[in-house]
Every structure is written in structure tokens, then in C-alpha cells.
Amino acid sequence: MTSKRLYYQNAYTTRFEATIVERIRQEGQTAVILDQTYFYPTSGGQPFDTGTINNLPVYDVSIRESDEAVLHWLDTSELWQDTITGQIHWPRRFDHMQHHTGQHILSQAFIQIAQAETVGFHLSENTVTIDLHTMQLSPAQVEEAEHLANQIIWQNRPVHIRSVTLEQAQKLALRKLPPVRGGQLRLIEIEQFDLTACGGTHVRRTGEVGLIKIVRLARQNNQLRVEFCCGQRALADYRLKNSVVNQLANELTTGIGEVVESVARLRDEAKESRRKLKKQQEQLLYFEAAELLKNGKKVGDTAVVSRVFTAEESDAAQLRILANHLTQNGRVVALLGLAGEKSQLLFCRSQDAPGEMNQLIKPALQVLGSAAGGGTAVLAQGGGPGADQERVQQAVEKAERLLLGQLR
Numbered sequence: 001m002t003s004k005r006l007y008y009q010n011a012y013t014t015r016f017e018a019t020i021v022e023r024i025r026q027e028g029q030t031a032v033i034l035d036q037t038y039f040y041p042t043s044g045g046q047p048f049d050t051g052t053i054n055n056l057p058v059y060d061v062s063i064r065e066s067d068e069a070v071l072h073w074l075d076t077s078e079l080w081q082d083t084i085t086g087q088i089h090w091p092r093r094f095d096h097m098q099h100h101t102g103q104h105i106l107s108q109a110f111i112q113i114a115q116a117e118t119v120g121f122h123l124s125e126n127t128v129t130i131d132l133h134t135m136q137l138s139p140a141q142v143e144e145a146e147h148l149a150n151q152i153i154w155q156n157r158p159v160h161i162r163s164v165t166l167e168q169a170q171k172l173a174l175r176k177l178p179p180v181r182g183g184q185l186r187l188i189e190i191e192q193f194d195l196t197a198c199g200g201t202h203v204r205r206t207g208e209v210g211l212i213k214i215v216r217l218a219r220q221n222n223q224l225r226v227e228f229c230c231g232q233r234a235l236a237d238y239r240l241k242n243s244v245v246n247q248l249a250n251e252l253t254t255g256i257g258e259v260v261e262s263v264a265r266l267r268d269e270a271k272e273s274r275r276k277l278k279k280q281q282e283q284l285l286y287f288e289a290a291e292l293l294k295n296g297k298k299v300g301d302t303a304v305v306s307r308v309f310t311a312e313e314s315d316a317a318q319l320r321i322l323a324n325h326l327t328q329n330g331r332v333v334a335l336l337g338l339a340g341e342k343s344q345l346l347f348c349r350s351q352d353a354p355g356e357m358n359q360l361i362k363p364a365l366q367v368l369g370s371a372a373g374g375g376t377a378v379l380a381q382g383g384g385p386g387a388d389q390e391r392v393q394q395a396v397e398k399a400e401r402l403l404l405g406q407l408r
């Protein structure tokens with residue numbers, strides 16, 4: 001037995017009496033079917049109402065496909081007396097009403113401004129969107145549609161609910177005609193603006209929508225997804241954005257109108273600073289290389305240089321540049337290490353210097369507890385887990401001992 005959907009005629013009643021006509025048990029959950037209900041079940045892009053039945057929370061309201069009965073899901077396995085009191089959670093219901101009527105207004109506005117038809121509608125707790133069957137809309141058209149929609153709201157036009165047969169509906173200029181299985185069709189009319197078939201809950205007059213604001217556009221295949229918010233959500237969105245922009249203006253000690261320009265200038269300055277810093281770091285590495293060579297060991301006519309850096313002092317990229325500087329001139333073997341959250345070894349020699357770097361790297365990495373490395377006789381490198389400077393120093397010293405053996 002299907003229930004009478006009372007919200008079709010009246011979206012404002014939040015408390016009602018009804019009789020249970022069927023109970024369904026499923027894994028500790030209970031669904032009840034009532035002879036009449038004001039609970040809206042998830043359908044047509046609009047989510048279900050929440051609320052209570054005999055003070056027990058209704059956590060879902062769905063439609064049974066076989067007979068379109070409205071199922072009220074309760075997190076209980078208790079038995080019920082046959083008569084119940086239902087209570088609809090009004091803030092959520094009203095939020096849905098504001099957005100659903102707002103959607104009809106906005107959809108019609110996009111038709112009038114840009115001949116763009118709505119092919120999808122989605123309303124959830126976080127976002128409300130319509131999908132327009134169009135590839136291209138200019139920013140001016142979007143603004144015009146938003147403007148028209150708000151005009152309709154402020155004119156406070158009545159929203160009528162009508163019931164017609166399919167035959168009658170076909171003679172009317174409906175924005176959307178759904179597939180009907182026979183019987184009556186429910187129409188929502190925004191007076192002298194929009195007429196469409198719809199089963200959702202709507203406000204009585206457009207003024208109750210309060211405000212429509214388009215917040216985001218996203219292209220998807222050959223459709224345009226328009227995210228918008230109405231009424232209370234638009235206010236919450238405005239509050240958030242107002243607070244963010246005010247904070248930014250304070251931080252930047254500038255007016256709201258200059259925030260974007262200020263951020264762009266900061267970004268450019270930061271880019272320029274990074275460029276300068278990189279250049280100076282490279283210059284510093286030349287001095288570092290010269291200093292290391294001066295203090296390096298001499299084995300025959302080969303200079304052996306070793307040094308372990310902390311993560312604060314250097315990084316992997318700088319280590320490579322330093323190794324390159326060190327081995328550019330003369331016969332040099334450079335054994336470099338980096339301590340930190342990830343340890344690193346880089347062994348490198350001049351083309352004409354003696355020594356087999358690839359034979360040094362594996363035993364040295366073993367000191368760090370790693371086997372992830374390799375290379376050639378000229379250049380070998382590898383990384384290990386986190387290690388302090390002392391530990392990495394031990395690894396480099398091991399390589400140095402092995403190198404001295406090679407050079408003897």
C-alpha cells in the first residue's frame with residue numbers, strides 16, 4: 001500500500017499524525033510505511049527530509065521501486081504502536097525548499113538569457129548544482145542570468161502547485177516533461193515565469209528564496225556545471241568569504257579592492273627572491289669547493305675531499321653542484337654525504353683521477369643500513385634512511401679507507 005504524499009500540497013507542515021500500514025525489517029533496521037506522510041523521500045535530485053517518528057530519528061527516507069511506497073528508515077528494531085507522530089526537521093526542509101525553487105528560477109533564467117537548458121540537478125548538504133546543456137557561456141550571460149533570477153525573487157511572485165493529466169500537460173509550455181506512468185502530473189508554476197513538472201518541496205512565494213548566488217562554473221564534456229547557493233547558505237557563504245577577504249586585507253594592510261594585486265606582487269617578489277637566493281647559493285658552493293680542496297688530503301697527485309652536510313646546510317641538488325665544482329679542475333675524488341630525515345651519499349671523481357666509485361658506494365651504504373645505490377667508476381650515489389651527521393660520517397670514512405686501499 002502506498003502512502004499519501006502530503007508534502008505535495010503543503011511543504012510547511014512539520015508535525016503530523018499517521019498510521020503505520022507496513023513494517024519492514026532489514027539487518028536490525030526498521031522501515032515503516034505510513035498511510036500518509038510529510039517526509040520527502042530522496043528523488044528528483046533532492047535529498048530526503050530528516051526528523052523523527054515517535055521521537056526516534058529518521059535517518060533515511062526512500063521510495064520502494066515496486067509500488068512507490070515511501071519507506072521511513074529508523075535505527076531501531078522496536079515494535080511500534082500503530083499510530084505515530086511524525087516531526088520534520090524544519091531547517092533542512094526549508095534549505096531544500098529555498099534551493100529547489102531557486103533552481104527552477106535559475107534554470108528558466110538560463111533559458112531566457114542564453115537558451116541553455118538544464119539537464120541535471122543535484123542538491124546535497126555541501127553543494128547545489130545544475131548542469132546546462134551548453135558549451136559556452138560568456139561571463140556577461142552568467143551575470144545576466146543571475147541578475148534575472150534575483151529580480152524574480154525580489155518580485156516575490158507566487159509559486160503555484162497544479163495537478164494535470166498528461167494530455168493536459170502536453171498542451172502546456174512546460175520547461176520539462178518527465179516520463180509519466182499514467183495518472184496525474186504535478187506542476188510547479190512560478191507565476192508568469194516558469195512552469196515545469198516536479199515532485200519537490202517548494203516555497204510559497206519566490207521572496208522566500210532570499211537570494212541566488214552563482215559561486216562556481218565547471219566545464220564537463222559538452223555541459224556546463226553551475227554551482228550556486230540560495231537563502232541561508234548564500235548568507236553563510238557570504239560570511240565566510242567576507243571573513244577571508246577581510247583577514248587577507250588586514251594581513252596585507254591594504255583595501256579589499258587591492259588584495260588580488262597585493263598577492264600578485266608578493267608572488268612576484270617571492271619568485272625574484274628565490275632566484276637571487278639560488279644564484280647566491282651557487283656562488284657560495286664555489287667558495288665551499290675551494291675551501292674543501294685547500295684542506296683536502298693529498299694521496300700522490302690526487303686530492304681526496306670528504307665532507308658531510310646536515311639537512312640545514314645543504315640538499316641533494318646542492319650536493320651534486322658541489323661535486324661538479326670539486327671535480328672540474330685537477331685530479332680530485334670527492335666523497336660527500338648528507339644527513340637528515342633521508343641520508344644520502346655522493347661519490348665522484350675527475351675523469352683522470354684514480355678510484356672506483358661504484359666499488360665504494362655499496363659498503364658505505366651498508367653502514368647506513370641501505371642497499372639502494374650504484375653508479376659508475378666516476379660517479380656513484382645512493383640514499384638511506386634517516387641518519388645523523390655522525391652516522392653518515394662513519395659511512396664516508398669507510399669509503400675513504402677503501403679508496404686509500406684502491407690508490408695504494
Ligand SMILES: [Zn+2]
Pocket residue numbers: 044100104197198199200
Ligand atoms: Zn523541481
